Amino acid sequence: MAGMQLLLIRHALPLRSEPGEGADPVLSEEGIAQAKRLPDALKRFPIARLVSSPQRRARQTAQPVADALGMTVDVDERLAEYDYGLSHYTPIEEASEADIKRLLSGNLPGDVDQDAFIARVGAGVDDVVAAAGHDETVAVFTHGGVINAMVHQVMRTERLLCVQVDYTGVTRLLKSRSGGLVVASVNGTEHVWDLLPRNHRW
Template identity: 80%
Template structure:
């Protein structure tokens, strides 16, 4: 089976006390609108999402195009779900950026528990899928990194760059293990990514 791990599109920033579950920004809505065409070559049979709004809103255009409902799995939430606010990476402090570049989650987050939660959620999605099925999972950069780290045994938990609306493909072998087929495909939103707008 094939698993498409899609990072949420660009969300709004939230302020302290507003929680870490913002809606998509106008740019993020445009990014999400491109996903049905970008994923049309894949025979998606299920759409699964993190419970956070930015992931659900990113998956909705694909679900609507396919006439599917979005299944919510709490275990696919990002590590920041209980923080007081959400800050897009482009606005992160130097200290937060350095921590991320060093491959670490915030100090208050139990990395082992986060990894166990995410892998259990993905394992169940995979176990419920048929051999020929493709499942699209809308989630977060930390979640996608956790899966790549788990499969590839990377040194750092945060091991790959995952852009907004980027697509990472995992394949399940006949022997039952997951392998990484591709990471962070962004051709469909290249011109809408904040880092590319600077060039």
């Protein structure tokens, strides 16, 4: 394989958290089952490093891969979701009407500084890429908003929320010869196809 590769992996399905519990839920039973599929799904990649958001749903998703590879997981706070530090995790079903409108128009909820979020994520990813060897693959366990922010920056999309990202979906970024990043694939979910709620409707 020529060139450095970044695997951006969304966390598995978390529980909802109640107000006051913090926006940091753990994985649900379904989420644990999804995460257990990742070691096999990622086996074909020569992973040299594992990096995670500090949030529990991301760290728990990384753990089966870390165990399978006998590696530790480095934590980078800049790869946290835009809700990091909020009082509780709000599932999309419970978002306010104004925030739903913002999300549907491709923007983050109104209380989030979108530019600062994009800059934070970009700086974190830049450092991961800079620390990687020429031909290394790094797996980053993170969040839907973070993955969208990266695809948005690399592809210069009009909207920040520009791609569908499922639980444990794998998005591949490659370092180009010029040193920038290119998007190779978005939201690979073959490994959890039968475990994704939206696929149960067919």
